[in-house]
Amino acid sequence: MKTHPKKLLVIITEAALEAQLAADAERLGAHGYTVSDVRGAGARGARRGDWDADRTIRMEVICDEAVATAIAGHLHETYFADYAIALYVTDCAVLRPEKF
Amino acid sequence: MPLDPVVWFFLLGLAARLLRSDLKIPGALYEALAIYLLLAIGLRGGVELAHEPLLSLAPQAAAALAIGVAIPLAAYPVLRYLGRLSAPDAGAIAAHYGSVSVVTFAVATAHATTRGIPFEATMPLMVALLEVPGILVGVMLGRAGDSSGGRVRWGMLTRETLVGKSVVLLVGGVAIGWLAAPTIAPLQPFFVDMFKGVLCLFLLEMGLVVGARLGDLRRAGPFLIAFGVVMPLAAAVLGAFAGRLAGFSVGGTALLATLAASASYIAAPAATRIALPKANPALSLGASLGVTFPFNIAIGIPLYFELARRIHV
Numbered sequence: 381m382k383t384h385p386k387k388l389l390v391i392i393t394e395a396a397l398e399a400q401l402a403a404d405a406e407r408l409g410a411h412g413y414t415v416s417d418v419r420g421a422g423a424r425g426a427r428r429g430d431w432d433a434d435r436t437i438r439m440e441v442i443c444d445e446a447v448a449t450a451i452a453g454h455l456h457e458t459y460f461a462d463y464a465i466a467l468y469v470t471d472c473a474v475l476r477p478e479k480f
Numbered sequence: 481m482p483l484d485p486v487v488w489f490f491l492l493g494l495a496a497r498l499l500r501s502d503l504k505i506p507g508a509l510y511e512a513l514a515i516y517l518l519l520a521i522g523l524r525g526g527v528e529l530a531h532e533p534l535l536s537l538a539p540q541a542a543a544a545l546a547i548g549v550a551i552p553l554a555a556y557p558v559l560r561y562l563g564r565l566s567a568p569d570a571g572a573i574a575a576h577y578g579s580v581s582v583v584t585f586a587v588a589t590a591h592a593t594t595r596g597i598p599f600e601a602t603m604p605l606m607v608a609l610l611e612v613p614g615i616l617v618g619v620m621l622g623r624a625g626d627s628s629g630g631r632v633r634w635g636m637l638t639r640e641t642l643v644g645k646s647v648v649l650l651v652g653g654v655a656i657g658w659l660a661a662p663t664i665a666p667l668q669p670f671f672v673d674m675f676k677g678v679l680c681l682f683l684l685e686m687g688l689v690v691g692a693r694l695g696d697l698r699r700a701g702p703f704l705i706a707f708g709v710v711m712p713l714a715a716a717v718l719g720a721f722a723g724r725l726a727g728f729s730v731g732g733t734a735l736l737a738t739l740a741a742s743a744s745y746i747a748a749p750a751a752t753r754i755a756l757p758k759a760n761p762a763l764s765l766g767a768s769l770g771v772t773f774p775f776n777i778a779i780g781i782p783l784y785f786e787l788a789r790r791i792h793v
Contacts, residue, residue, distance in 0.1 A: 394753065396749075396750055396753040396754055397754070400754070417507070425695075425762075428692055429507065430504060430505065430507055430510065430685075430688070430689065430692075431507070431510055431685070431689050432746055432749065432750060433745070433746075433749035433750065433753070433761060433765060434689075434692075435507070459757075461757075462757035462758055463757065
């Protein structure tokens with residue numbers, strides 16, 4: 381089975397940003413994304429996730445390296461200073477490269 | 481006067497969190513309870529509205545809008561210059577106090593119902609009307625003082641607060657209650673009789689949430705703690721006078737005073753987090769949720785009813 385290399389961009393941040401992040405990702409070339417509700421703690425304290433203002437999401441985007449770089453750069457510039465946000469990029473492999 | 485059972489449920493949640501109990505209300509249930517409360521409040525108002533002429537609505541709506549605009553305008557300079565907070569923080573906190581807490585309103589309606597104090601059927605519409613302008617004014621003030629956070633998408637902000645779940649469910653509930661008033665009886669056991677029980681469960685959750693935010697109070701400092709008590713009292717006086725002028729009954733005046741005194745912790749945090757990114761949510765939530773919410777439900781509401789009674793003498 382032949383696989384194709386792609387990048388997996390993972391953003392863990394405040395749920396309030398979800399709509400904006402989705403719009404940013406699509407505008408910068410992502411073909412899709414997956415969001416899940418998560419909870420945890422970090423530099424900005426614990427986020428228990430049990431009510432609106434305290435909810436955290438994890439958004440995953442599989443895309444080309446150029447798109448991952450563009451999205452990461454945009455998020456760095458726009459959100460890193462003011463929001464609880466963690467972002468990382470890893471390699472991944474997919475079966476249908478045209479989908480991403 | 482003995483404390484209302486809803487307050488005991490709140491205290492139970494608070495104690496559970498402070499004792500680090502594993503008690504947790506699942507997020508989906510919290511959402512469901514909130515939807516139920518909003519719909520039940522709207523429906524009840526709508527049904528009563530169907531039996532009343534709508535003539536009095538215009539002055540009432542004008543009073544609600546005036547309160548929604550006046551509170552953040554008054555709160556902002558106090559926060560900015562007396563409290564020496566940054567413009568985004570002052571704007572965000574002003575937005576929280578300009579908007580309203582539906583649960584505080586629900587506790588006040590339960591207080592009125594238990595004591596047989598009637599109030600206007602239009603009150604749920606006042607809640608919906610008061611929810612939005614305070615947020616917009618607070619954000620405008622915060623942005624006028626500091627525009628470093630990128631541009632505000634005003635269209636999006638207005639749309640999102642106007643179609644936020646609380647406004648949709650309150651106004652939708654009123655509309656359904658009004659249209660379906662003659663055939664609403666089968667819904668009575670679910671939406672009316674169960675209301676107070678659901679409110680108790682919701683207050684249990686609020687106790688847990690407030691308990692988790694008490695740490696924020698240390699960061700908020702003595703000024704914000706004092707603000708969280710003085711602001712609702714001052715706003716309640718403003719609300720009570722506006723209510724009297726607009727021709728509300730004693731019950732309606734007390735509820736309007738309660739709405740003026742209450743601070744949002746659902747719509748305002750979501751909106752200010754996006755529109756005022758430089759504002760620290762720990763400050764606005766520490767004050768609105770950590771101080772004002774418990775103050776209002778335990779001490780404030782009975783005071784506002786007494787205030788309304790005296791103002792009508």
